[in-house]
Amino acid sequence: MPSLIDMRRRIRSVRSTQQITKAMKMVAASRLRRAQDRVISARPYAAMFERVLMNAAAAALASESLRAHPLLARREEQRIQLVLITSDRGLAGAFNAILIRAAAHFIAEHAASVVEIEAIGRKGRDFFRRRGVTLSGEQVGMKAGFPEASAIAQKVAGRFASGEIDSVYLLFAEFKSVLSQRVSLRQILPVRLSEEQAAGDYIYEQPPQQLLESLLPRYVEVSVYQTLLESTAAEHAARMTAMDAASSNAAQVIDKLTLTMNRVRQASITKEIIEVVSGAAALE
Numbered sequence: 001m002p003s004l005i006d007m008r009r010r011i012r013s014v015r016s017t018q019q020i021t022k023a024m025k026m027v028a029a030s031r032l033r034r035a036q037d038r039v040i041s042a043r044p045y046a047a048m049f050e051r052v053l054m055n056a057a058a059a060a061l062a063s064e065s066l067r068a069h070p071l072l073a074r075r076e077e078q079r080i081q082l083v084l085i086t087s088d089r090g091l092a093g094a095f096n097a098i099l100i101r102a103a104a105h106f107i108a109e110h111a112a113s114v115v116e117i118e119a120i121g122r123k124g125r126d127f128f129r130r131r132g133v134t135l136s137g138e139q140v141g142m143k144a145g146f147p148e149a150s151a152i153a154q155k156v157a158g159r160f161a162s163g164e165i166d167s168v169y170l171l172f173a174e175f176k177s178v179l180s181q182r183v184s185l186r187q188i189l190p191v192r193l194s195e196e197q198a199a200g201d202y203i204y205e206q207p208p209q210q211l212l213e214s215l216l217p218r219y220v221e222v223s224v225y226q227t228l229l230e231s232t233a234a235e236h237a238a239r240m241t242a243m244d245a246a247s248s249n250a251a252q253v254i255d256k257l258t259l260t261m262n263r264v265r266q267a268s269i270t271k272e273i274i275e276v277v278s279g280a281a282a283l284e
Contacts, residue, residue, distance in 0.1 A: 004268070007261035011254055018250035024091065025243035032178070032236035035144075039175055039233045046226045053215050057193035060208035070161035071216045074190050079114045081136065081156055081165040081189075082106060083224070084128075085172040085231040086121035088141055092235055093242035095173060095181070096123040102183045103171055107133065116165065118156065120228075144232040149225035157220050160189045172227045173234035179241060181234035188223045191216055 002010075084103050086096045103124065107115045116136040119125035125138045137155065142148050156168045168189035173181045204211060 002260075002264070004261060004265055007257060007264060011257045011261065014250050014253050014257065018247055018254070021243045021246040021250060025240055025247060028236050028240035028243060032233065032240055035229070035233035035236050036175070038144075039229045042226055042229050046222055049215075049219065049222050053212070053219050054193065056204070056208050056212045056215060059204065060212045069213060069216060071157060071189060071191050071220070072193070073160075075163075075166040077110070077113050077166045079116065079165045080110055081116055081118060081159065081168045083118045083120065083152065083156065083168065083170045083227075084124045085170070085227060086119075086124035087235045088122040090123065091242060092239040093245075095235055095238035095242075096121075098183055099171065099173060100124055100127050102185070103128070106169070106171065106185065118152065120152070144228040146221070146225050149228050150221045153217075153221040153224040156224075157189065157217060170224070170227045172231040173238075175230050175233035175237060178237045181238055184230075186223070186227070188220055191219060 082103065084099065086099050090096065100123070103117065114134070116134045117124070117128055118137050118139075119128065119135055120139045120142060122140045125135065125140065129135060136159075139148070139152070156165075159165050160168055167187060170184075170186045170188055172184055172186075174184040176182055
């Protein structure tokens with residue numbers, strides 16, 4: 001049976017860990033609030049942008065020159081670009097493990113093609129680098145800002161337009177709520193346009209073909225930016241939930257250790273009383 005000193009040391013150690021997890025939970029909650037506001041604000045813009053793109057496409061798809069646009073080219077998927085978004089740090093529960101497992105499953109499903117990973121986040125980069133998966137690039141310590149998203153979008157769009165890759169997919173955690181994050185796989189290239197007529201008669205200041213040609217690259221940038229915002233909010237939510245669970249588990253461990261320590265102390269006191277009584281009885 002452990003001594004009282006050992007039990008007290010273990011309780012102090014767990015209590016110190018609990019203080020750290022509580023502090024990390026508060027930090028994650030603060031960051032989540034800001035990230036959630038950014039996601040909620042960006043979603044209507046992204047939805048409206050896609051609607052404008054589709055409306056312009058309905059009016060412009062009759063143009064043969066537009067159908068030959070590099071970002072609309074559909075080819076057999078021999079080389080696939082997978083943009084995997086994970087976190088730079090751990091302590092977020094199963095957040096990174098689920099994304100990495102989904103990426104590995106995607107690679108297995110497309111075994112007949114060459115899959116190159118654009119790793120955003122240290123966890124995904126380290127995992128696939130150790131396993132010899134081809135990395136087209138890596139972004140570590142990157143902020144979820146529009147300039148960063150634009151740089152990534154321009155890179156993958158340039159590779160697609162030049163024919164280096166045949167399609168581009170985004171794999172990320174979509175923020176649903178504080179307790180729910182969903183792994184999402186989204187294809188952004190080639191851009192798939194709807195040929196249905198828009199629900200309304202629009203007058204275009206610019207020719208629809210010219211408008212659509214300028215909207216297509218921006219659409220890729222907005223898609224990547226929205227994905228970064230979703231992933232950032234999901235990461236903070238997962239970390240806050242994990243730290244809350246860790247704090248609760250630490251409290252349970254402290255209660256069990258305290259109960260065990262009290263039993264050890266009570267047994268020690270009982271033993272001392274028995275020794276005193278036995279010694280007094282022997283002197284009579």
